[in-house]
Amino acid sequence: MIETFKSALVARSNRLGADPHNTNFAGGNTSAKGTGTDPVTGADVDLLYVKGSGGDLGTLTESGLAVLRLDRLRALTExxxxxxxxxxxxxxxxxxLHGRGGAAPSIDTAMHGLLDAAHVDHLHPDTGIALATAADGPALTEECFGGRVVWVPWRRPGFxxxxDIAEVAREHPDAIGVILGGHGITAWGATSEECERNSLEIIETARRFLDERGRPxxxxxxxxxxxxxxxxxxLAARLAPVVRGLASTDRRQLGHFTDSDVVLDFVGSERVHELAALGTSCPDHFLRTKVRPMVLDLPPTAPVEDLVARLRELHAAYxxxxxxxxxxxxxxxxxxMRGADPAIVLVPGVGMFSHGKDIQTARVAGEFYVNAINVMRGAESVSxxxxxxEREKFRIEYWALEEAKLRRMPAPKPLAGxxxxxxxxGSGIGRATAVRLAAEGACVVVADRDAAAADAVASEVDGLAVAVDVTDEHAVARAFRDAALAYGGVDLVVNNAGLSxxxxxLDTTADDWDLQHDVMAKGSFLVAREAARVMVDQGMGGDLVYVASKNAVxxxxxxxxxxxxxxxxxHQVRLLAAELGEHGIRVNGVNPDAVVRGSGIFAGGWGAQRAAVYxxxxxxxxAFYARRTLLKREVLPEHVAAAVFALTAGDLSLTTGLHVPVDAGVAAAFLR
Known part of the structure; x- marks a missing residue:
């Protein structure tokens, strides 16, 4: 019975959370009250099942529910x-808490437990928050809903x-929910179906009201x-590394670009500066977007150098x-103070750059600001x-409970951010390197001439695939633009593309020579040049790693x-280490011996040719290559990937211009 009860709550939560019109990512919570068994006495006990702290309604599972005894929770009122x-x-x-396991209770637990209703939803729909943030919100709530939904003045979430909500519900027995000033909505019902229906009624009624009553x-x-x-x-790809670097002044951030119609309409409007300065309102919004965004005040047709200079000036002022x-x-x-850099940067005519400690946080920050735009549109259309x-925003942003939640976060992985x-x-050393870097926390762009292979590896590492021939400078530039739009820029580049x-x-043709030099010499140069442009713009240093070979020496x-x-x-490694050091860009190389297993080069004919030679x-x-080494071991793609990680993870932060042999010991290739 209890399992069915919990399953129904999770299913309702997932339905509500799946639609962004109902609530934002990780926003809101749902609950249900029921009867369980006291594990000590065997007697029936009234319980509250409520979404725990930090969960997301759309992806909630039963393990994400906090379970509390109602008698104890309500005794806290005394x-x-x-x-x-x-x-x-x-x-x-x-x-x-009741029993073992379960999620930690959230700050909103009292909202659910103190209400008499068996089922409660607390959500952050744009339409509801539009009314909640309107200057005459109480009157508009009455006009929109009659007495069916009641206005509750702003109060910080808590006991x-x-x-307050429990008292309003008792005083208005016919009400199905409330508009929480500056915040969102709460609805309730005697059954799970009724509660969900009431939540959707409030959201849809508010939408119709804004559509019919609002100015265009x-x-x-x-x-x-x-x-x-x-x-x-x-232009966005050109600006993204600059903006990301500014947003990372206090701590490294990842970036995400959005140029949806909603964003372009707002950033290009005549009131963008006025409204953006007011900041967001819903706590879930400004905790992720900061108190207000930074807005560029030059047209996008201005010279790029002027745009960059102005962004730097505005950042200092911000x-x-x-x-x-x-x-x-x-x-x-x-x-x-946690950091003084903007999370959201708006560029009229171009779009929005959002930032966060990881790519999900960066994307979600952008999604929340889109929510805020919709809220501003709704509120301004009717009021x-x-x-x-601002004081209330600060109290939430620097809430001791929020600080404690941040401190409970696990330590970041070495390449996080x-x-x-x-x-x-797409294969061999490149694939192994992509997998290792992703496992260590990096966002990975998988670049390969074989688009299908790049897609496969990108899916494996939850990264971005780009089809690129490294001999084509325009294709290389596009790959870095794609990376800038997806993640804000690039910090670590592995020059691994190759063939042999x-x-x-006497049998080597000019075409043979040109092909290999085009891919490995020219291709590495083109990739390094584009990487350096991005890294210099970011101003955060970076790493260039060349997968060379023991055959280099x-x-x-x-x-x-x-x-x-x-x-x-x-030699490019040495030359670029000398040139790029002043920008904090480290350039190193890895010299593997023959990597046979999983190698696209060896599978493409090189293996048969070398076997014939030997x-x-x-x-x-x-096995032949292994026998001729000092360690008598075969070099695998994962060994090369480990060397790339060692060079870039931070322990060798003062190492540049180095070549690391990964050859199991080939005396003839010792560096001198």
Whole structure:
């Protein structure tokens, strides 16, 4: 019976959370009350099942529910010390838990437990928040719903808000829910079906009201028209690394670009500066978007150099303003300022750049600001937008409970917040490197001439696939533009694309020579040049790693074109380490011996050619190479990937211009 009960709650939560019109990612919570069994006495006990802290309704599972005893939860009303000490009640929720396991109770637990209704939904729909942030929200709520939905003035989420809503529900027995000033909606019902129906009724009724009652141009006339799509995205990719670097002044961030119609309409409107300055209102919004965005005040047709210069000026002013905001409201026991950089940067005619510690956080920040745009549109269409006061925003942003939640977050992985681009990433060493870097926390761009292979590896590492021939400088530039739009830029580039043709000197054609030098020498140069442009714009340093070869220093037979191309790569490492050091960009190389297993090069004919040179069966080539090493071990793609990781993970932060042999010990290839 209990399992069915929980399944119904999870299913309702998933349906509501699947539609962004109902609530934002990780926003809101749902609950149901039922009867369980006391594990000690065997007696029936009334329980509350509620979405726990940090979960998302759309993906909620039963393990994400907190389970509390209602008698204990409601007994807290007798010891509640008042609104000035209400944060203490969150710790008390732990003493109300029932049984083992389950999620940690959230700050909204009291809202669900103190209401008499058996089922409760708390959601953040754009239409509901539009009414909640309208200057005359109480009157509009009455006009929209009659007495069916009641206005509750703004109060920070917590125990007192739960008491307030419970009192409103008792005083209005015919009400199905409330509009929470500056915040969202709460609905209830006697059954799960009725509760869900009431939630959707509030959302849909508010939508119809805004559509029918609202004026069509709440943001005013268009002041800056969007650039044509191709031109817009090229400019966005040019600006993204600059913006990401600015947003990472205090701590490294990933970036995400959005140029949806909703965003372009707002950023190009004549009221964008006025409205953006007011900031967002719903706590879920501004916790992810910060108190307000940074807005560029030049047209996108201005010279790029002017746009970049102005972004830097505005960023400096934003940091000063944010510090002043912190100092206005900070108290002796406030947590330290977490960072003064913007999470959202709006560029008229181009779009929105959003930032976060990982790519999901960056994307969600952008989604939340789209929610905020919709809220502003709705509120301004029927009234005027009035978010909660700045002081209240600060109290939530620097809430001790929020700080405690941040401290409970697991330590980041070594490459968290970094973007890696791996050429030749569709197979062999490239694939192994992409997999390793992703496992260590990096966002990975898998670049390969074989689009299908790139797609397969990108799916494996939850990264971005780009089809690129590294000999084509325009294709290389496009690959870096795609990376900038997806992640904000690039921090770590692995020059791995390669091929080989094994022939004696007299049989080597000019085409053989040109092909190998085009891919490995010229291709590495083109990739490094584009990577350096992005890294310099970001101003955060970076890593370039060349997968060269022991053949860069070892003179093997029938190998002149390949060995010469690899020697070219090896010297590029030294040249670029010397040139790029002033920008904090480190350039290193990895020199593998023959990597047979999983290698696209060996499978493409090189293996058969080298086996013929050495007079061994092709299937024994890996073992042959292993026997001639000092360690008598075969070199695998994962060994090369491990060397790339070691060079880039931070422990060798003062190492540049180095070549690391990964050859199991080939004395003839020792570096001198």
């Amino acid at each position: 010891v509640y010390p008042g609104v000035e000490r209400e944060d203490e009640m969150v710790a008390a929720f732990d003493y109300c 007192q808000l739960g008491l 141009d709440p943001f005013g006339a268009t002041a800056v028209a969007p650039l044509p799509e191709t031109e817009r995205r090229v 940091r000063e303003d944010y510090r002043a905001y912190y100092e206005r409201h900070a108290e002796p026991d406030s947590p330290p 005027s937008y009035r978010p909660i006061e 970094r973007v890696a681009l791996v050429t030749g990433g 043709i094994s022939k004696p000197l 070892f003179a093997g037979p029938n190998n002149v074109a390949y060995g010469a191309a690899k020697a070219d790569q090896a 007079g061994v069966p092709e299937e024994d080539l890996g």
